[in-house]
Structure formats: C-alpha cells, structure tokens
Amino acid sequence: MYRYDEFDHDFVQARVAEFSDQVQRRLSGEITEDQFRPLRLMNGVYLQLHAYMLRIAVPYGTLNGKQLRMLGHIARKYDKGYGHFTTRQNIQFNWPALSDIPAILADLASVEMHAIQTSGNCIRNVTADHFAGAAADEVADPRPYAEILRQWSSVHPEFSFLPRKFKIAVTGAERDRAAIQTHDIGLHLKKNAAGDLGFAVYVGGGQGRTPMVAKKIRDFLPEADLLSYCTAILRVYNLHGRRDNKYKARIKILVHETGVEEITRQVEAEWQELKDAELKLPEADIRAIEAYFAPPALTGRPDGDAAVRVARLDSKAFSDWLDQNVVTHRHPDYAAVTISLKGIGEVPGDATDSQMEAVADIAEKYAFDELRVSHEQNLILPHVARADLKAVHDALVDIGLATANSNLISDIISCPGLDYCALATARSIPIAQEISRRFASLERQREIGELKLKISGCINACGHHHVGHIGILGVEKKGSELYQVTLGGSADENTSVGEIIGRGFSSEEITDAIEQIVDTYLGLRLNPQEKFIDAYRRVGPAPFKEALYAGEAKAA
Amino acid sequence: MKILTANRLGDGIAVWYADGGWAETVDYADLARDKAAEDRLEEIGTKALANNEVVDVNLIDAEVVGGVVEPVRLREKIRAAGPTIRNDIGKQAGRAA
Numbered sequence: 072m073y074r075y076d077e078f079d080h081d082f083v084q085a086r087v088a089e090f091s092d093q094v095q096r097r098l099s100g101e102i103t104e105d106q107f108r109p110l111r112l113m114n115g116v117y118l119q120l121h122a123y124m125l126r127i128a129v130p131y132g133t134l135n136g137k138q139l140r141m142l143g144h145i146a147r148k149y150d151k152g153y154g155h156f157t158t159r160q161n162i163q164f165n166w167p168a169l170s171d172i173p174a175i176l177a178d179l180a181s182v183e184m185h186a187i188q189t190s191g192n193c194i195r196n197v198t199a200d201h202f203a204g205a206a207a208d209e210v211a212d213p214r215p216y217a218e219i220l221r222q223w224s225s226v227h228p229e230f231s232f233l234p235r236k237f238k239i240a241v242t243g244a245e246r247d248r249a250a251i252q253t254h255d256i257g258l259h260l261k262k263n264a265a266g267d268l269g270f271a272v273y274v275g276g277g278q279g280r281t282p283m284v285a286k287k288i289r290d291f292l293p294e295a296d297l298l299s300y301c302t303a304i305l306r307v308y309n310l311h312g313r314r315d316n317k318y319k320a321r322i323k324i325l326v327h328e329t330g331v332e333e334i335t336r337q338v339e340a341e342w343q344e345l346k347d348a349e350l351k352l353p354e355a356d357i358r359a360i361e362a363y364f365a366p367p368a369l370t371g372r373p374d375g376d377a378a379v380r381v382a383r384l385d386s387k388a389f390s391d392w393l394d395q396n397v398v399t400h401r402h403p404d405y406a407a408v409t410i411s412l413k414g415i416g417e418v419p420g421d422a423t424d425s426q427m428e429a430v431a432d433i434a435e436k437y438a439f440d441e442l443r444v445s446h447e448q449n450l451i452l453p454h455v456a457r458a459d460l461k462a463v464h465d466a467l468v469d470i471g472l473a474t475a476n477s478n479l480i481s482d483i484i485s486c487p488g489l490d491y492c493a494l495a496t497a498r499s500i501p502i503a504q505e506i507s508r509r510f511a512s513l514e515r516q517r518e519i520g521e522l523k524l525k526i527s528g529c530i531n532a533c534g535h536h537h538v539g540h541i542g543i544l545g546v547e548k549k550g551s552e553l554y555q556v557t558l559g560g561s562a563d564e565n566t567s568v569g570e571i572i573g574r575g576f577s578s579e580e581i582t583d584a585i586e587q588i589v590d591t592y593l594g595l596r597l598n599p600q601e602k603f604i605d606a607y608r609r610v611g612p613a614p615f616k617e618a619l620y621a622g623e624a625k626a627a
Numbered sequence: 628m629k630i631l632t633a634n635r636l637g638d639g640i641a642v643w644y645a646d647g648g649w650a651e652t653v654d655y656a657d658l659a660r661d662k663a664a665e666d667r668l669e670e671i672g673t674k675a676l677a678n679n680e681v682v683d684v685n686l687i688d689a690e691v692v693g694g695v696v697e698p699v700r701l702r703e704k705i706r707a708a709g710p711t712i713r714n715d716i717g718k719q720a721g722r723a724a
Contacts, residue, residue: 098637100679118683120706121717123639151716166716168638418712489702490710498705500712550700 072133072441073218073363075183082225083180086187090114091173098170111169113193114176115186119493122166126189127179131199131217131241132160132444132451136431139442141182143427149175154427156412156420158484158535159238160198160444161189165491187225192233194224194305198240200249201445204366205407205453207399209243211268213260215361216297217241219352223298230305234312235320237305238277241270245564250446252276252285252566253538255322256304261291269293274304274334275326278532282568283323288335294357296342299350303341307334367439367454372404375457382461389464391513392475397460406457408438410450410467411474411482415511416504419485420448422472429470437463447484449477479516480524480589481507484535488528488545489552495528497545497552498578502526505582510589519589522603523561538562540604541588542569543581554581558588558615559607572612573620584619591618630656630689630696631668632703633681641706641718642681643696644671649681652718653707654695659686 075083090110097107111117115126127142134142142162146154149171150164157163167175179185188195197217204212220239224230230237242249243260251257257273270292276285292300308322311329326334383390396409410430412420422430434442434452437459443451450472455463467473476482483506486492488499503526510516525539529546536542542557553575560569576584589603591614596606607615630653631644642649643656650656659665665686672684688699698704709717 097679103679104676104682118634118639120702121639121641121709122634170637489705490712495702498711500710504712547701552701 072135073130073214073360079183080180083183083185083187086114086185087173087176087180090176094169094173109191112190113187114172115189116169116172117190117493119165119491120489121491123169123172124491125164125167125172125175125186126157127162127164127184127186128189128196129161129184129444130221131197131203131214132201132446133199133214134442134444135440136435136442137440138182138184139427139434140431141178141184143424143431145175145178146427147424153421153423155418155487156422156444156448156450158446158448158486158533159189159196160201160446161196162444163487165487190236191231192235192237193231194220194227194233194237194239197221197224198238198249198254198446200242200244200247201443201447201449201451202248202398202407202453203243203443204364205400205405206244206248207401208246209260209401210262211243211260212361212364212366213241213243213249213258214364215357216258216260216270216294218360218363219297219357220301223301230309233305233309234314235317235322237308237322239301247562247564247566248445250535250538250562250566252564253278253282253535253562254285255308256301257285258297263291267293270297272300272304274338275323275331276566277321277323278535278537279321280318280530280532281321281324281327282532282537283327284566284568285323286326286331286334288331288338295352295354296346297352299345299348300338300342302350303338303345306341307337311337367441369402369405369454369456372456372458375404375460378458379460386461388468388473388475389461391517392464392473393460395475395479395517396477400454402454404457406455406460408452408455408460408463409445409477410452410472411476412449412472413476413482413507414471414474415476415481416508418500419483419503422450426470426472429466430472433463433466437466447482449482475513476516478521478523479513480510480519480522481516482523483507484523484525484539486527486529486534488526488534492528492533494531495545496530496547497528497554499526499528499534499543499545502543502545502554502578502581506585509582509586518599519593520599520602522589524585525560535562536560537568538566539569540607541585543585546575548575552578554578556581556584556588556619558612559604561604570612573616587618588615591615628689628691629659629665629668629686630698631659631672631684632656632687632698632706633672633675633684635681636679639682643707644668644675649675653689653698656689656696658689658691658696
C-alpha cells in the first residue's frame, strides 16, 4: 500500500504542529470561535450534540493493521472505547476533548494518518471500490489514481474554498461498488479498444436534498490526462457554481441548470488550455505510484478447496458466512472477505477498540496486513487464502464480527442521526436496529436475497437513503419523528434515485411498513432469483402502495 | 419557559447554566419564566461565549417534570441524556449507577 514519502511526512507533521498551535490559541482565548471554526473544520473537528467529533481520513478506504490498531488505541485512550466507520470510508470518534486533539493527531501522524480535508468546501477523501486490487472483475486497481488525486487535491490553493464540498470516487470494474454516479466526479477506470487505460468521466451526481445521478461527459479520458481534466471540471465549477445559496452550491445543480451539453463544452474548452501543460501525468510517475499498490505476493495455496469443503460440512455458520461474506478473488486460491459491522441489533458501522485491535491482528496474520473500509460501513480483508478462511471466520466469531449478512436486509447503511448529529432531524440508528432485529433470522434474510436498505436522519442524506433499494428518511414533523420511505434507488452501475412511496410512518410503524414492503416483494417476484430492485423496476410502485395504504383509502 | 445551554470549550461536553455556573446535567438549570429572565440568560450566554468558556450557546424550551427541569424537544432531550442507543454513555450513564 501507499507509504508516505518525505514530503508527505513533512506536510502532515507541519499540519499537526500548525493545528496544535491553533487549538492552544483557542483554549487560551487568543482566538474566537468564529475565527477558530473554519480552522477546526479544515482539520476534521466538528461540534456535535454531545461533544466534539473528529473525522479521520482513510484514503480510498485502505488501512494496514498498525493503522487500525492505532484507531483502536485512540478509541480507548481519548474516546469512549469505540469508533464509527462512515460512508466516505472514513472513521469518526464521537467524544474527543478539543484539548486532546493535538495528541490524537500526533498519534495518527505516527502511522501516516490525518484528518485533513475531512470537512470544509474542498475536495474530500477520494473513495474507491473496497475490493480494489483483489476483485476478479477489475481492469486495474483504481487506487493509484485515487492517490494521485489525493496528492493533487491536498491543500490545493485553487480548490480549498469551493462553492461547496466536492467528492470524487473511482472504480476499476464494470460492476460499480464505489457508487461513482452519486459523486461530484465519478471515474470509471477502463481500457479502450487499443488496451490503453483511461476513464469514463461522470459529473454532477449527488444526494442531499436534491438527489441527482451523475452524467457521463466523456467516455474515454486517457490516464495521463486525469489531473488536467479534473482541474478543468473544478475550474468550471469554481467559476460558475452558485455561492448565493448553500443548497444550490454543489456541482450537480450547476450541471442541471447549465445542461450536460453546455457543461461538457465548457469543460472540454478549459481542458484544451490545460491538457498539454504541466498537469499531464508522466507515464513514469503513474507507474511509480502504481508500484506502491503492487499486490502482495500471493503464493499458490491449492489446499484451499479441500479445506473449505471440509469446513463447510463441519459448520453451518461457516458455510453461511462463506456464501454471504466471501467473494471471488482474481487469484483462484484466494478470496476477499467482508467483516460485517452490522451484527443483528448493533449500531451500523461501529467497532470497539478491542475489535479494531483484533481485526488488525487477523489482517496481519492472514491477510497480508491489508484492510479496507467499505462505503457500506463494513471492513474488508481483500486478500485471504481460501485455506485460511476457516481460521479467519473462527477469529471473527470470537470478537462478534462474523455476522453472515453482507448485502442482505440487515446490512444497513445508517447515518448517526439524532443520537449524535447536530444537523439531524430524527434518529436513524434505533430504526436500523429494530429492522435488523425484525429480520434477525439469516434464513429469512437469505430468502429475501440482496436488499440494500439505507437510512438517513435528515435530508442531507449521509445515510444514502436516496439510493437504497429501500430508503428511509427521518424528518421531524410536529415535534415527532416521521419516516418517509423511498423505493427503487440504487448506487451501482445502474444508479437510480428512489421514489417516495407515500405518507411517512411513525417510529412505531416504520418496521411494520418495511416488513410489508418485503412481503409484497416476496409475493410478486417471478422467482427467487429476481432481486428486490429488479422486481421493483418491473412492477413499479403500485403494488407496494396498495399494500401500505389501501386500507387507509377504504377507511377514508 | 427557557433554559440556557452550550457546549464547554475545552471538552465540548453539553452544559446548562445553573446557579451561577455551568452544570453538566440539566436537572437544576436556571429557568427563565418571562422575557426579562430570558434576556438575562441570553446576556450570560453571550458573555460566556466571549470569555471562551463555552461555544454554541442557545436558549431552549424547557419544562419542569417531577421536580426537575427537562428540555422539550427530542434533540435537546438526547443532548441532556446521551445517545438513546447506548445507555452506558453520556449523562445518563452516571445516573444509572
């Protein structure tokens, strides 16, 4: 994985020193809150309901054991023994004292981590497919490009005060696991007919109060032009993006208001000025960054098949986990493992200090010291020999992280909601927990099949509800929490925004409503292979509306 | 009725103005029962912000339930108690003991 060079070390150390000084000046009263607020946000420090919150960057979701162990240490020493993995592949701590943050940042810097640009109107953590480097279906690892974008965008003087925040995602596979079409810029790494690497470029996707699916503005951008083209997009946005209204300031609004054709024209015109200048990526530089992401030396482990076969017969729990949480690796003797942070009735995305340390141990022992955070709020071991899967499973059972529910209805994305967040209008975690408990039976979940349920506690949509097959949005109405349901959203290569199905539900009603939706689907699907999203796209909202609201119409 | 709340500068912990200082629990927060009292609390809040004792100062609605002060809105109830999903953390943790 990527290792800091001298420049990176100096840059992060300098920032730790600078922000530590700013914290000291704030605590001593030398600077006011108004002066300090933008500085703390640039360093990932928010003020939430109960305390400060620190958001730490996990570039493109990649971690090693030492780094995860340090996160566990921070959870124990400075927080309340746990952390929350987010949909930007980052981690948040909910209770740090401001006075401890300089020490936390120093600890992070010691393992090549930081909290820079995890907030503010700048280019945020670049996310990538969590199976990058391992997936059997990718043309190349997208992370070297994410790293190039990280280096380019870190304290970029021109793009540190954009109209609004800016999010980029990269995938290297046709099957999009990085939700690129919900991003300000989505990059799909692919090969052209000549076998050259480049990108399909999508612009103007986003969620929040105005969800938009990104538009493809270029089918093939040669890899050497990555930075010049992104610069062109950012320049057009920085110049024309709205600054008069925070809610209309994202690039998705500019793309929508300007039109795809005109935006494309402007970007291409700007790019013509830039493409042959200093932003052109030298081949040698790309390959040098790529070398940092060279896959581990995967030796042949042909004993895996027999080991897995025997272990399957021995343990149903292992067999279920294998079917649900283990996916094919490009090397036939290996597999990629999803460690579910969605235990039944647990808080989605939370992990304790000791779980983090134990997972770090597992990664070091069985997974070439590589870990990923997925935007679906799980952890990933991208390279595990099939022969070691049983040992990994047993180790995960010991720490309560072997729930076999990846991509099932209890694998819920949920924002922190009103239990923590100062912007939230309703709670989301308790709803996720209740739905998870209602569908606790793994047998039932597997019968239902792939179903992405996502919950946000306010219209900002951090819980990605717009692109959930079933989305739940919590709002406040007349002093109570009310939950609106959307159906038919999706965040893959066929991205769609879900449609509101009808009136909202109280916190007491919402789980019953979800169950009714699921039962309706089970009743109308053509066969068990027809997924919820495919069935919804075939039949539309009518049967679901009928199931949820028909009684009301008759009563009225 | 209104009470004055904020987060303490150094550690960010939610606090309520009570009896001349900032208390870590809401129970005995000073209640403003009229506009004049609200103005007094607001002035105290403005000063405390300027003195760098607290941040995010707000006057919020409250009522008295069972002899103690309780915020009215769910958001403020959660601030006063802690996350509803973890009774072992936040202000409520001390109470259970």
